[in-house]
Amino acid sequence: MNAREIMTRDVETVSPDDDVGEVLGRLARADFNGFPVTEDGIVVGIVTQGDLVDLFQPSGRTLWIPVGFPPFLESLTYAVDISWDKLDFGIDIARNAGRPVSDVMTEDVVTVGPKADIDELLDLLADEGQDINRLPVVDEAGALLGIIARQDLLRAIKLERDGE
Secondary structure, three states: OEHHHHOEOOOOOEOOOOEHHHHHHHHHHOOOOEEEEEEOOEEEEEEEHHHHHHHHOOOOOEEEEEEOOOOOOEEEEEEOOOOOOOOOHHHHHHHHOOOEHHHOOEOOOOOEOOOOEHHHHHHHHOOOOOOOOEEEEEOOOOEEEEEEEHHHHHHHHHHHHOOO
């Protein structure tokens, strides 16, 4: 099996110019926790919930991040320690309103080609030093072809072991 056989082809992406609030709202409704950032189909970064939560300077209690504009009908919940006396949440929201994803995305994205085998994928997704949860699959020019999440790889390994 290789990356082309395992990857999800229909990938939701964001643009470097997208507003962090909008992206956080999309993540609140998604079944995953990160988006490849693309420009003209080329992968230029990756943004995760963790990247966006860092904007609110979390440090132990529970943090609810309102999504969208008032009235906040949705929220993301994170079990983090907040120093409430040092954090004026309203100011953080206002300060980050309109901020582009390019300000918080990871630019040095680990990607794989469509022919990458299971061992290469496993090495990357199991590397504790990198802590990668998803691998964009790109062609030689860096154009996004698909994405492989850890769960996709685990499912593929199980299917291979089961002989399917």
